[in-house]
Amino acid sequence: MMQPDIINWEGFTADIEGIAFTDAPQTVKLKSRDYFWYSPILNKQLRKSWAHMVVTPKTEAEVITVAAACAKWRIPVTPRGGGTGNYGQAVPLVGGIILDMTQLTGISEIGNGFVRCETGILIADLDDSAHETGQELLMWPSTRSQATIGGFISGGSAGIGSVRHGVLRDDGNVRSLRIVTLEETPRIITLEGPEIQKAHHAYGTNGIITELELALQPAVDWHHAIALFDEYTDAVQFGEALCCEDYDIYLISVVDKGFAQFYDKLTDVFPQDKHAVFSMVGPKTIDAFTADAITHNGYVSLMMSDVEIEKANLPPAYECSYNHTTLQALKKDRNWTYLQVAYPQPYDPAADTIMLAEYGDDLLRHHEFARERGDYQLFAIPLLKFTTAEKLYEITKRYEELGCTVFDAHVYTIAEGGMKQVDTVQMAFKQDADPHGLMNPGKTSYAEAQEVLCRYAIPSS
Secondary structure, eight states: OOOGGGSOHHHHHHHTTTSEEEOOHHHHHHHTOOGGGGSHHHHHHHTTOOOSEEEEOSSHHHHHHHHHHHHHHTOOEEEESSOOOSSSTTOOSSOOEEEEOTTOOOEEEEETTEEEEETTSBHHHHHHHHHTTTEEESOBOTTTTTOBHHHHHHHOOOOBTHHHHOOTTSTTTEEEEEEEOOSSSOOEEEEEGGGGGGTTTSTTOSOEEEEEEEEEEEOOOOEEEEEEESSHHHHHHHHHHHHHTTOOEEEEEEEOGGGGGGOGGGTTTSOTTSEEEEEEEOGGGHHHHHHHHHHTTEEEEEEEEHHHHHHTTOOOGGGGSTTHHHHHHHHHOTTEEEOOEEOOSSOOTHHHHHHHHHHGGGEEOEEEEEEETTEEEEEEOOEEEOSOHHHHHHHHHHHHHTTOEEOOTTOSOTIIIIISSOOHHHHHHHHHHOTTSOBSTTOSOHHHHHHHHHHTTOOOO
16 A cells, blocks of 8 residues: 555546545545444544545446556545444545445346345335335344445344344345455456355455345334333343244344433333333234233333334334444433443343343443344343443453353454454455455454554554
């Protein structure tokens, strides 16, 4: 890579003539940010990191032109969709350009059980188009109205719908990826089947996704539900029961009564003395859902269709799940942050009982149900009242002592975060698709980040 301060920007802009770009400071800074500020640790590390320019292609042909020019002039490239990631995926460590993909919004085909589309389309728009054919996406993040489908594939793993259909990397969920390489003469590489893992959840470090194909399922008239419980254990066991039965369920999110303070519009249906299970329930399962809540010492306080929830001006269930819960807390108090915890299966509430006894109000419990490779899993996204990084990692260590696995949400590298290891398959693909090491440099591992930052004489924190 060439030092950004000696890059021939005039030569670069001449090579991309006719393609929209801007170096206006406010726009560049805005497009260089994502939701990394959920983490006080990442906020300290990344808040002064931004690109030199934002380039916004409208077609794959323009993407190819930009890729060739970046390779020629050795300019770092950070691809970006809606910027809703939490780990700094869309934040450039060493400047260069932000490749804004949000103008690539075309849908090539919606067939029986699949959709093929460009990477920059909003997930909500894509799902709405699928619904027009009587189908729907298998899963999506709680930020569906802001996130692009390419950003979800590049930076996400699971979401609403995962309790029914598994995670993104499960076979058949993502059917193909079309990728532009970052070379002087870019190539088009199509990944299908298991090969999609070469670029899925790679933070845009090893190629530019321009088009993808996803599986669809017949659309369901999902109802937004809240079930309330006096005991948190009863709420979790209710969620487990929903997984074990042949129920039509799209979301099961269990939150501590302490979350009620963050949902002003739900006061009547989520009081501060009750733990809650937020769900999305198919019509044929509503009666069983209601009966099971009573069996587990709870009751249903809300059951509304999409139309009804919108008319009542209430948040949909999916905005009370996954990391939207963290967002709601941060709107009230910026001292909250979060952890990501996986439990030994089957779930034993003893770990949470011990953590609650030791850390009290500094932790608010929050569990999600998902399926991976056919098996149901329970994992947690607890809220944590942040004081210091040392305290956060002390709590992390305590979870691990109790047999849990904590996926670090406070690092911007893939290996040290969700992967817990360097993905050799993805790294090998990076050598092929990004031979100059220009794609989102520093995001694969701590070792790469340190090497890149040292090369540019940029402090690591």
